[in-house]
Amino acid sequence: MNILILGSGGREHAIAWKLNQSSKCKNLFVAPGNAGTASIAQNIPIGVNDFEKIEEVVLKNAIDLVVVGPEDPLVNGVHDYFLNNDKLVNIPVIGPQKAAAQLEGSKEFAKEFMVRHNIPTAAYESFTVDNLEDGYSFLEKLKAPYVLKADGLAAGKGVLILNDLEEAKQELRAMLQDAKFGKASTTVVIEEFLSGIELSVFVLTDGEGYKVLPTAKDYKRIGEGDTGLNTGGMGAISPVPFTNADFMNKIHERVVKPTVEGLKTDSLPYKGFIFIGLIKVGDDPFVIEYNVRLGDPETEVVIPRIKNDLVEVFQAVAEQKLDSIDLQIDERTATTVMAVSGGYPGAYEKGKEITGFETIEDSIVFHAGTKIENDKVVTNGGRVLAVTSYGNDFKEALKKSYENIEKLHFDRINYRKDIGFDL
Incomplete structure (x- = not known):
């Protein structure tokens, strides 16, 4: 299969890394991609919302499957663009149609959906x-x-x-x-403010059946001890240690099942990922928000724990045969630590050369905000690199991530040294 991924961040690099392992993946393209995806796929310098250019790329490269990384094109209707175009209608898109993407596109829409389907929320x-x-x-x-x-x-x-x-x-x-x-x-x-500990649950659905992917927890604030300004995410851990079988059953019965059923009841066609941002209040789950795609940097710990051939999984979504897939999850913990540009999430400079990649051992480096300039990898965003590692528990995995992030260098590199502090 020829596959196109839309996006340029760590999430898209992680998806590309996984798809690239499949014998069913013939040619892999990422638009616009980054320096990391450039090493395993062909980057195409177009915007994720430029649907006409995307159409050109799809037809020129005989694309068989499109995977949408970020929320913007989904909320703007990229899936609908394919369905309403005679040349594109038979090419599967992983990501919901515009109406369903309002779950992320509008907080009010999401709240009304939760109330309508008795899903616990503030x-x-x-x-x-x-x-x-x-x-x-x-x-x-x-x-x-x-x-x-x-x-x-x-x-x-x-x-x-x-x-x-x-x-x-x-x-x-x-x-x-x-x-x-x-x-x-x-x-x-x-x-109303809910007091508790947050976590994320990811669901993949074909509109009928669904699979619950590994749980994850990310760390949003720039400062240690969860202080300072919010960021796109400074690190993540999967699975979440405090999610026992009883709590997961509550999430499934009270949140996941009514969410998927609610989409069907409301005639909102959905083929793709549902990110459910939860908070554990006492022993009960409440929904904080929905995202209509994988989260970042949670993707960098969730995708590496999926053992299945991801091309096969996406094919099953496209053909509405997801129930036939036996999802296999790596028992190990995965952790990621994000290296960011100095000054982020405020003003920061781009174009700083990154070195040290060849010294990394026993970790995977996913690129987020990078590009290739004069044959060198340089910074090109606020969140730059995610260093992901496996371990028997989160402490062992984090130890590897921190050992390796210290080997990476660019001017004013910054990262949180306390990921997992609250676990």
Whole structure:
């Protein structure tokens, strides 16, 4: 098969790394890709939302399967573009259609979906600039901390958790009146704060059957001890040590099953990944958010634990035969630590040469924000590299990841030294 992956991050490198291991993968393309994907696939320098260019690439290279990495093209309807195009309609796309992608594209849509299907989540209300005063009143009824979420896509930065009521009101005004997050904050969801420990569960569905993939936990904040600004993710661990069989059964019965059934009930065709962001409150799971694709850097610990041929798995999704797949999961723990650019998640410089790849032992280095310039690998983003390792437990795996990340060098490299501190 000729396969095209859309995206340029660590998630896409991890998917490419896994697909490349399959004897069924003939030619692998990544658009636009990065320096890591360039070593195992052919990068094509086009944007993930340039559907006409994607069509050209698909037809020119006789692509048999398209795997969509990031959320943007899904929310913008890339799957629908294929279905509505006579030349592309028979080429399978892994990723939901536009209507279902609203689970991530709109926080309000996701909340209404959860309420409709009795899926446990925090109490909430939605507000626009027209009822800003009502938003202030709702905040006054809640206890601190206050959770404000931009309704639309805000590149992972549209969620604010604030301890001060007046600050929460100011931020609500900034989001609605001053368009702090652009169009994404035309509507703002305010919800009650849930106290507990977070984890992620990944589901792959063909619209009928589904498979629950390994659990993972990522670390969003830039500073050790989970302090400082939110990032796209500084590291991840899979499986999550506190998920026993009883808790996993609750997740399955209360969240996973009603989510997949809800998609069918609401006539939302779905072939792809569902990322379910959960919080464990006491012994009960509550849904914080849905994503309509794999998370990053969780992909870098979930994909390496799947033993199956991923091309076969995706073929089964395309043909709605996922129930026939016996999913095999590596019993070992996988951990990843993210090396980021100095200054990230604020301003940072690109184009810093990266060295040390040849010294890595017993770890996999997934590229996130990199490119090749003058035959050298240089930084090209805030999150640069993810160093993934296996171990019998998360401590053993992390030890390998940290030993190897110390061998990698670029100007102002930064990484958290406490991944797994709360486990």
